Amino acid sequence: xxxxxxxxxxxxxxxxxxxxxxxxxxxxxxxxxxxxxxxxxxxxxxxxxxxxxxxxxxxxxxxxxxxxxxxxxxxxxxxxxxxxxxxxxxxxxxxxxxxxxxxxxxxxxxxxxxxxxxxxxxxxxxxxxxxxxxxxxxxxxxxxxxxxxxxxxxxxxxxxxxxxxxxxxxxxxxxxxxxxxxxxxxxxxxxxxxxxxxxxxxxxxxxxxxxxxxxxxxxxxxxxxxxxxxxxxxxxxxxxxxxxxxxxxxxxxxxxxxxxxxxxxxxxxxxxxxxxxxxxxxxxxxxxxxxxxxxxxxxxxxxxxx
Ligand SMILES: O=C(O)CCC(=O)C(=O)O
Numbered sequence: 543x544x545x546x547x548x549x550x551x552x553x554x555x556x557x558x559x560x561x562x563x564x565x566x567x568x569x570x571x572x573x574x575x576x577x578x579x580x581x582x583x584x585x586x587x588x589x590x591x592x593x594x595x596x597x598x599x600x601x602x603x604x605x606x607x608x609x610x611x612x613x614x615x616x617x618x619x620x621x622x623x624x625x626x627x628x629x630x631x632x633x634x635x636x637x638x639x640x641x642x643x644x645x646x647x648x649x650x651x652x653x654x655x656x657x658x659x660x661x662x663x664x665x666x667x668x669x670x671x672x673x674x675x676x677x678x679x680x681x682x683x684x685x686x687x688x689x690x691x692x693x694x695x696x697x698x699x700x701x702x703x704x705x706x707x708x709x710x711x712x713x714x715x716x717x718x719x720x721x722x723x724x725x726x727x728x729x730x731x732x733x734x735x736x737x738x739x740x741x742x743x744x745x746x747x748x749x750x751x752x753x754x755x756x757x758x759x760x761x762x763x764x765x766x767x768x769x770x771x772x773x774x775x776x777x778x779x780x781x782x783x784x785x786x787x788x789x790x791x792x793x794x795x796x797x798x799x800x801x802x803x804x805x806x807x808x809x810x811x812x813x814x815x816x817x818x819x820x821x822x823x824x825x826x827x828x829x830x831x832x833x834x835x836x837x838x839x840x841x842x843x844x845x846x847x848x
Pocket of ligand 1: 735746764773789821
């Protein structure tokens with residue numbers, strides 16, 4: 543496969559990220575407490591999960607909350623016990639310690655806005671996006687988003703929800719973002735699943751990426767481009783323990799070791815929300831021969847996030 547665009551400078555992006563990483567390290571060690579101590583924001587608003595506007599306190603410091611997102615319109619009823627009373631913690635960017643000893647790294651500006659917009663346009667145009675059909679309880683259904691998959695080699699195929707993705711070679715822009723994600727996560731990735739959410743009607747249901755081909759405690763890093771969407775995280779042991787992040791263009795989220803074992807994540811449907819979003823989720827396939835073996839962490843397309 544050949545690509546039309548020139549990649550942007552990996553070195554510049556990685557240097558910038560390293561500077562930010564040092565900044566966050568300094569911040570988190572001086573702050574002492576993790577952002578996860580932020581007071582939870584109760585779910586509310588009209589039928590949704592809360593608007594997320596206003597401010598909240600982290601330790602002694604007051605922080606501005608995320609800009610409001612449109613409230614959900616039905617179809618996103620939480621199923622789990624305790625979920626009806628769920629409230630969401632909405633930490634600011636930085637290193638976030640989750641209950642249970644795992645952690646996330648969250649950045650809102652890993653890429654400058656102009657670069658994020660240019661990368662979105664390139665990948666929107668040049669990726670071989672496909673809408674897959676997945677088997678849910680014996681029925682074939684179209685996935686509510688488009689996907690593309692790239693990896694180091696053809697042996698790194700990825701099977702989930704009963705369908706196999708054969709890897710394409712790296713697109714230069716994806717390779718650039720891989721270097722950015724690797725610098726943030728401190729690990730090497732050999733595969734990337736890209737998701738294209740065409741509007742608020744596209745989504746990804748509660749799931750964890752704990753398939754055995756990713757090994758015991760995988761690190762997964764995502765880069766977001768395009769329109770902002772909510773990314774939700776909930777604790778397997780207590781579904782009322784939840785976090786919400788607003789992943790706008792240029793945001794980066796690293797889910798550290800253990801997150802896929804103790805938590806599920808989703809990008810819920812937000813009917814009426816316009817704007818396309820691309821997420822690039824970088825992973826390391828360690829056991830390609832186990833590609834078809836599900837780790838049992840929930841069906842990626844079996845429900846609606848929310
Ligand atoms: O779009 C996102 O940020 C999440 C994607 C995701 O959960 C996945 O690809 O497994």
